[in-house]
Amino acid sequence: MSERSKSPLWILIHSAAVVAVFFSLFSGLRIGTLSSTAVASIDELLPQGEVHSVHFISAILLSLATLSYLTSRFQRFLNPKEQSKPRSFSYHRTVTWAGIFLTGIALISGWMLFSGTGSLTIIRLIHFYTAAGLCAYIFLHGGVYLVQFGCHALLLIMQPSRSTNRLLFILPVSLCLFLFGGWYLLNEYSHHALPVTKISSNTFIDIDGMASEPQWQKAQTLTLSTDGGANFYNGRSDVQLKALQNGQEIFFHITWQDPDESLAHLPLKKTAEGWEILQSGYETFDEKSHYEDKFAILLSENCSFAAAGTAHLGQSPLADKPANWHGKGYHYSTSEQLHDLWHWKAVRTNKMYLADDNFIGKPDKVRPGARRYTAGYQQDSKESGAYRMNWKWYSPTTITPKRLPAKIDQLAPYQYSLPHSQSPDWTISWFDYQPYSSSHDQFPLGTLMPSVLYTSNRFEGDRADVRARGIWRDGHWSLELVRKLDTGSSQDIPIVDGICMWVSAFDRAQIAHTRHSRAIQLSFDKTL
Incomplete structure (x- = not known):
């Protein structure tokens, strides 16, 4: 970092980009916890609440800063006096250009995700790894400057020069281009x-x-x-x-x-200890295997x-x-x-x-006694009608069913491999089954039984x-x-x-x- 002062335009663009990247990264990582277990491991470091709007606004700010920077570079390209001579290799220059490249990819992939164009899976993956690259860039760029110059680096960044000519030209041009692009985006892709x-x-x-x-x-x-x-x-x-x-x-x-018809909703299975609910995440209300x-x-x-x-x-x-x-x-x-x-x-x-x-x-x-808020x-x-789960009290280990079939052969259609069993009906009628009793519970180990009890044909009311x-x-x-x-x-x-x-x-x-x-x-x- 040179000792010379920075132009007001450089300070403004740089500050806007820093703020935008900071908010965009943290809000984006919070959104990423919905599908990425790796990001979820740093859950406590991330903001909570309605972060989608923060992510969108920060993307707009970063887009404006990027557009202003590109307009500035284009103006310098048109003015021979401002074109700099070729420079030798520099660590900070190389890292800066890598950051500019990552920022461009992040913006392009982010707006593609917003518009819903292209292969979302691949684009989302690119967007995620670009964000990870920007995290590394922050340490390689800003972190090294802090190590090299200490707190004095902040003073060098914020020390403006007196010239404001480029600022007066670049900002109006960038703002007009951005407003036009924003108007088109909101009208065509909102x-x-x-x-x-x-x-x-x-x-x-x-x-x-x-x-x-x-x-x-x-x-x-x-x-x-x-x-x-x-x-x-x-x-x-x-x-x-x-x-x-x-x-x-x-x-x-x-x-x-x-890809498949999934109807086996939290089936019950007879084990040596009793009946258990087949589940892999229902205890935390995030079941992904045995569900409909x-x-x-x-x-x-x-x-x-x-x-x-x-x-x-x-x-x-x-x-x-x-x-x-x-x-x-x-x-x-x-x-x-x-x-x-x-x-x-x-x-x-x-x-x-x-x-x-x-x-x-x-x-x-908050309702006392309710397991889930x-x-x-x-x-x-509703006025009437419901379905019930076929257990008296939930437990992640063994449960006691509310009702059992009168005959063992009533469960024959459900003895298939899970979780993709395609039996025509994984519900059971309350009235076709009888109250649970240990004396009647003589079903073989490994027997599968539906967990959804119908007490009537349908809801009535709102x-x-x-x-x-x-x-x-x-x-x-x-x-x-x-x-x-x-x-x-x-x-x-x-x-x-x-x-x-x-x-x-x-x-x-x-x-x-x-x-x-x-x-x-x-x-x-x-x-x-």
């Missing part, structure tokens, strides 16, 4: 547009998962890539969406890639990042509430705004021809507002859903033109779902 085709009110759409009606063939398809989920190939599943509305109801047909396939749809009047601002990452984003067991975070709203959440489950609700109608609101109160993620009210049916075939799920545009319930939001939504696919995973950055915005067709 959200995915899903056209909602209008159909006649007397058109019958059978919610059977087949989508065989001709109206579906005429509807426009939105295809988007989602990634970051467990068990999918490279964590990725491409999702295709279609939508229809008849003035009273809205219909969705959604297909997504899933699922699909979630979030709808909101808010189209901002991080699922309308409801995704708050970290083990304890709410200081006055219990920490979550899995360390990934909570969904909740920081305002009075309510967000609709439809949760289709291949075992627990598919047989009901329903999706579980839930919502995300303000953090719920879910913050703002809550279920709509929780049953979304009818749905899914069918798995040839590596894809095909799911149809329908709901009234306006249910009149305080726990649902009216679905109108411009409403935004997010989708997530689960492959035999409890919470490790795929995700996408930009919202899907519904665009209603006004003509019939």
Whole structure:
């Protein structure tokens, strides 16, 4: 580092880049804990809460600083007087250029992830390793300067020269280019547009998962890539969406890639010690092996990042509430705004021809005795109907079932290899089984039994507002859903033109779902 003073432009760009990289790295690493166990090991060093917006704003600041730097270099290239002579090898110059290269790759890959273009898995990997490279660059660049010059290095960096000519030229040009680019980006890539085709009110759409009606063939398809989920190939599943509305109801047909049909939801297995729950992460509410396939749809009047601002990452984003067991975070709203959440489950609700109608609101109160706190993620009210888990009290070792079949051969269809058993129905009827008794528990060791007990055919009330049916075939799920545009319930939001939504696919995973950055915005067709 030379002793001469720095131009105001250099100081401004350098300071902006330092701040942007700092916030971008820490917020990005927090986001990385959702899918990377290596990053999760430094969980306590990372910020918590709604970090997606911080990451996005820091990316904007870093982009502006980079654009200003490139504009400055271009101006110097056009001015022969300012072109420097070739210089010999220098450690700091080499490291600086390596940092500039890494910053460029980080920005390009980050904006590609935001726009959803390219192979998300590869781009996300490049983005992650570029961030790791920037961490190394900070020590190789700033750390060596501190060792070489001590605290005096900070004074040298912040000592401005008197010349402001370049500052007055570069900043307006860079700002204009950035504002134009930002305007274009927000207009073209702020959200995915899903056209909602209008159909006649007397058109019958059978919610059977087949989508065989001709109206579906005429509807426009939105295809988007989602990634970051467990068990999918490279964590990725491409999702295709279609939508229809008849003035009273809205219909969705959604297909997504899933290599296998997973229906064995937390099966029970008879062991020498008793019955146990087959699980590999259910104790911390992060099961990824013995679980059902699922699909979630979030709808909101808010189209901002991080699922309308409801995704708050970290083990304890709410200081006055219990920490979550899995360390990934909570969904909740920081305002009075309510967000609709439809949760289709291949075992627990598919047989009901329903999706579980839930919502995300303000953090719920802590309920004594409840094993799991879910913050703002809550279920709509219901009048009757439910499913129950077939154990009296949960234990990670052995449990006592609530009910057993009257005959041993009733469990014959379930004696297959796990976790991908494709038995047609991994639910059992409460009324077809009998209360547990040790005298009746004479089942052979290794016997498998479903854990989902149906006490009635389906929910009734607000929780049953979304009818749905899914069918798995040839590596894809095909799911149809329908709901009234306006249910009149305080726990649902009216679905109108411009409403935004997010989708997530689960492959035999409890919470490790795929995700996408930009919202899907519904665009209603006004003509019939």
